[in-house]
Amino acid sequence: MATTEEDTPQRRPGGRSARVREAVHQAVLDAIVEHGVDRVGIPDISRRAGVRDSSIYRRWGSRENLLLDVLLDYSGQVLPLPDTGTLRGDLAGFATELAAYLETPLGGGLSRALAYVTDTEEMAEVRAAFWDSRFHAVRPLFERAVERGEILPDTDPRFALELLIGPLHFRTTLSRQPVDADVVERLVAHVVRALRAEGPIADECGGTG
Amino acid sequence: MATTEEDTPQRRPGGRSARVREAVHQAVLDAIVEHGVDRVGIPDISRRAGVRDSSIYRRWGSRENLLLDVLLDYSGQVLPLPDTGTLRGDLAGFATELAAYLETPLGGGLSRALAYVTDTEEMAEVRAAFWDSRFHAVRPLFERAVERGEILPDTDPRFALELLIGPLHFRTTLSRQPVDADVVERLVAHVVRALRAEGPIADECGGTG
Amino acid sequence: MATTEEDTPQRRPGGRSARVREAVHQAVLDAIVEHGVDRVGIPDISRRAGVRDSSIYRRWGSRENLLLDVLLDYSGQVLPLPDTGTLRGDLAGFATELAAYLETPLGGGLSRALAYVTDTEEMAEVRAAFWDSRFHAVRPLFERAVERGEILPDTDPRFALELLIGPLHFRTTLSRQPVDADVVERLVAHVVRALRAEGPIADECGGTG
Amino acid sequence: MATTEEDTPQRRPGGRSARVREAVHQAVLDAIVEHGVDRVGIPDISRRAGVRDSSIYRRWGSRENLLLDVLLDYSGQVLPLPDTGTLRGDLAGFATELAAYLETPLGGGLSRALAYVTDTEEMAEVRAAFWDSRFHAVRPLFERAVERGEILPDTDPRFALELLIGPLHFRTTLSRQPVDADVVERLVAHVVRALRAEGPIADECGGTG
DNA sequence: GGATAAGCGAGACGGTACGTCTCGTCTTTTG
DNA sequence: CAAAAGACGAGACGTACCGTCTCGCTTATCC
Numbered sequence: 001m002a003t004t005e006e007d008t009p010q011r012r013p014g015g016r017s018a019r020v021r022e023a024v025h026q027a028v029l030d031a032i033v034e035h036g037v038d039r040v041g042i043p044d045i046s047r048r049a050g051v052r053d054s055s056i057y058r059r060w061g062s063r064e065n066l067l068l069d070v071l072l073d074y075s076g077q078v079l080p081l082p083d084t085g086t087l088r089g090d091l092a093g094f095a096t097e098l099a100a101y102l103e104t105p106l107g108g109g110l111s112r113a114l115a116y117v118t119d120t121e122e123m124a125e126v127r128a129a130f131w132d133s134r135f136h137a138v139r140p141l142f143e144r145a146v147e148r149g150e151i152l153p154d155t156d157p158r159f160a161l162e163l164l165i166g167p168l169h170f171r172t173t174l175s176r177q178p179v180d181a182d183v184v185e186r187l188v189a190h191v192v193r194a195l196r197a198e199g200p201i202a203d204e205c206g207g208t209g
Numbered sequence: 210m211a212t213t214e215e216d217t218p219q220r221r222p223g224g225r226s227a228r229v230r231e232a233v234h235q236a237v238l239d240a241i242v243e244h245g246v247d248r249v250g251i252p253d254i255s256r257r258a259g260v261r262d263s264s265i266y267r268r269w270g271s272r273e274n275l276l277l278d279v280l281l282d283y284s285g286q287v288l289p290l291p292d293t294g295t296l297r298g299d300l301a302g303f304a305t306e307l308a309a310y311l312e313t314p315l316g317g318g319l320s321r322a323l324a325y326v327t328d329t330e331e332m333a334e335v336r337a338a339f340w341d342s343r344f345h346a347v348r349p350l351f352e353r354a355v356e357r358g359e360i361l362p363d364t365d366p367r368f369a370l371e372l373l374i375g376p377l378h379f380r381t382t383l384s385r386q387p388v389d390a391d392v393v394e395r396l397v398a399h400v401v402r403a404l405r406a407e408g409p410i411a412d413e414c415g416g417t418g
Numbered sequence: 419m420a421t422t423e424e425d426t427p428q429r430r431p432g433g434r435s436a437r438v439r440e441a442v443h444q445a446v447l448d449a450i451v452e453h454g455v456d457r458v459g460i461p462d463i464s465r466r467a468g469v470r471d472s473s474i475y476r477r478w479g480s481r482e483n484l485l486l487d488v489l490l491d492y493s494g495q496v497l498p499l500p501d502t503g504t505l506r507g508d509l510a511g512f513a514t515e516l517a518a519y520l521e522t523p524l525g526g527g528l529s530r531a532l533a534y535v536t537d538t539e540e541m542a543e544v545r546a547a548f549w550d551s552r553f554h555a556v557r558p559l560f561e562r563a564v565e566r567g568e569i570l571p572d573t574d575p576r577f578a579l580e581l582l583i584g585p586l587h588f589r590t591t592l593s594r595q596p597v598d599a600d601v602v603e604r605l606v607a608h609v610v611r612a613l614r615a616e617g618p619i620a621d622e623c624g625g626t627g
Numbered sequence: 628m629a630t631t632e633e634d635t636p637q638r639r640p641g642g643r644s645a646r647v648r649e650a651v652h653q654a655v656l657d658a659i660v661e662h663g664v665d666r667v668g669i670p671d672i673s674r675r676a677g678v679r680d681s682s683i684y685r686r687w688g689s690r691e692n693l694l695l696d697v698l699l700d701y702s703g704q705v706l707p708l709p710d711t712g713t714l715r716g717d718l719a720g721f722a723t724e725l726a727a728y729l730e731t732p733l734g735g736g737l738s739r740a741l742a743y744v745t746d747t748e749e750m751a752e753v754r755a756a757f758w759d760s761r762f763h764a765v766r767p768l769f770e771r772a773v774e775r776g777e778i779l780p781d782t783d784p785r786f787a788l789e790l791l792i793g794p795l796h797f798r799t800t801l802s803r804q805p806v807d808a809d810v811v812e813r814l815v816a817h818v819v820r821a822l823r824a825e826g827p828i829a830d831e832c833g834g835t836g
Numbered sequence: 837g838g839a840t841a842a843g844c845g846a847g848a849c850g851g852t853a854c855g856t857c858t859c860g861t862c863t864t865t866t867g
Numbered sequence: 868c869a870a871a872a873g874a875c876g877a878g879a880c881g882t883a884c885c886g887t888c889t890c891g892c893t894t895a896t897c898c
Contacts, residue, residue, distance in 0.1 A: 015864065166375030166379035174323055190403035262885095262886095263844080266885085472873080580794045583797065588789060689881075
């Protein structure tokens, strides 16, 4: 299972086990950076880490579990949340950071691995928890926007964020096109416009519809 | 180029070669539906198609080439483009179709494979061609909207479409949450609002900005 | 010597050590019956006996030592020796018992393992001790025959017994043919004739030789 | 299966397959001579033969099958049958040869492997065929003895031979004691006596029985 | 229509990854 | 501090896969 690891606080952090775990994690990260997440193999990992492959199989059971463990562990470091005073500035900052992260081998690798993995019941929980945590971390950004009156109070922050990060993930993982500053700017502009003053959609501004 | 095949128009279309090609293509699609794109192996294909694996290797050279050939071939069949008379209706129709397709084993598997695979130079070309073809097929939808005055003539149709399908792909491949009619409706509403009357974004409607 | 165990007479026979030893011994015998001597592994033993494998290693050091210990211990329980009043009856009884034993999983497995294993120096000693013990146990049978005058006093009992059990082992372990009552009877008849009145072999009964 | 190999006469005898087969066979024989039949491992074989272990598994499926194939193939070379003019001389010659063969690493290894292997249905057939062939080859020895009047015509040659080779196999594979000339002589003498002039067993020579 | 070139069936092999199992050692934790 | 619990090193075993190669045969194409 992917989460075999993160819940063992009673073990000493400097023991042999921890050393092995560290070495393997680092080796996996290195290998992902070098060859891409789909080309990482246990023999390579075991060579890099100086750990027997049987030890890796004993602990993680399978290549898939290992990769997920490493990447989820790595993804614990959430992105810093900007606070610029406007929704637009906040979203621009966040989108820029996220795009940069997703164009990283590790960031992209995590995304690609998450896209790839077939969900077992267990994995579905892990996946849900992962995204819940991510979305939760960004909530304050929208809450501040509500307080400032930029968006309506009943705005669904999760849905709103999907409007932003959906296209970003699409570009970085599916169409593999660069996300430069201009793209971010245009994207944010559109998202802001879509969210702002969310009145009756049909006839906003005395709309043309 | 990865595709050893598409440039042999002089061969008879009903001969043994064509028969083998058909059988293999169909077998690949079936296998994708059953096991997911990444778990499609030549032995499985050869069994399904009743064709020796050596024949497959002779023709396509590698698993990757075979999959890309099938994929490109398949990408010819684009989704039917709705024409409801309004941008909103068209987008809603398209999004509904796409969501349904992405929740199909074939559609989902394809997406996930495209997300997962690391690009070789060849693969990058194939990927670009694939998405170009897809985006191109949807252009008329936006052109009609321009003609109707619903969106400005300089709207980038590709970017616009990404606003729509980005969140859809995100839900189906990354967060794995269902895309029901309500989600589609909300999504389309926001996208339409983001695109419509695309004047100076900063002070639309004498906006608050 | 391989047998870490048999020379600890000062230990109490009912303590934990003895209990563990008993459990492990029994587990080994059970495992032999189930899978054959050569497929008996420490993990299996430890599960059956409810004893940690590290404890087994601490005590016996290695799988080989453990098996030899069990084997030697087991070899103490020799077959009951018949006493019918005639050599022929005794041999028939003994051969019948032995044949039945050899067709037992434990008996047959033991034979096959003894046949299979390559001798280390240690194993050679154990092997010799095992067969010495076995042959020794059957000596009285021949001594009584000598006393009765059925065979000459200088008859080598070990050799004589080999005449009988050689073919039995051959059938049960090599050619794997059943040893029924008729075979036993014929075998015993021939062995008795070969041994009886062992005068000058060349011209017995004014023989033709 | 052990007999995957011996029935492919249509293949070219000098092709790659044949070369690989030869190399592996030789490597197995060498390894048996060096380490004993129970310590022969596929990795060792593959190194010696310069053949990938996967190729070995593909062909022979398992270590057991490989060993049996090699040893049975090797055992095709039957022992030369002596013809000295007397049953005793013939048996002595045969027993000497057999004893020498069994004390060979290969001869002994074959015996030990045959003793070891658990019979599947297929293996049972192979085993029966093997021993049938062996026994059949020795029949002429007894037929000549019948013609010379040394033994009765209804003597069962298979049973008779078991009297001789049973103890030989016992010594070489189970008790692992040397079979020197003296042992052979005594053994042959007893077997001859047991077989000769097979009248009513009970009262031979006006016997006491 | 027969020669000929291309492609296929059949099957082995080299090379490699994956995952399971075992033995025996070593470390960490606990009583 | 000694015993129990457990991880690790080392390596065999067996399965599956990818891609290459070689033969012999059947098609399809071309003269």
